Amino acid sequence: MKFQLVQMTDDGLVSNVFDEANALAAFEVRGFPFAGIKPGHAQLRAELQNQPSFKGVYGPMWGGEGVLRYETPAAYDRLST
Numbered sequence: 001m002k003f004q005l006v007q008m009t010d011d012g013l014v015s016n017v018f019d020e021a022n023a024l025a026a027f028e029v030r031g032f033p034f035a036g037i038k039p040g041h042a043q044l045r046a047e048l049q050n051q052p053s054f055k056g057v058y059g060p061m062w063g064g065e066g067v068l069r070y071e072t073p074a075a076y077d078r079l080s081t
Helices: 023-029 073-080
Strands: 002-009 012-019 034-038 051-054 058-062 067-071
Touching: 002 023, 002 073, 012 023, 012 073, 023 034, 023 051, 051 058, 067 073
Parallel strands: 002 067
Antiparallel strands: 002 012, 034 051, 058 067
16 A cells, blocks of 8 residues: 655655655654544445544545545645635
C-alpha cells in the first residue's frame, strides 16, 4: 500500500507518495502525527478500514489502486471547489 499526502503550499498543491514502511515517519516530520487506526464499519470502503489516521489531515481516502490518500484541510478545500 502507498500513502499519498496532498498539501497546499505557497506554490500551490503538492503531492507526495510514501511507501508503507516510511509513511508514519514521513507524515510525522511534516507535522501530521499518527492518530490511531481508523476503525472499520460497513459504510467505509473495505480498503480504507483499519488504516492509519493522522492528526491535521483528512483521510484515509481512496486514492486509486493500492493508494491511501490524505489531504490537509486547505488542499481538500481547494480540490473541492
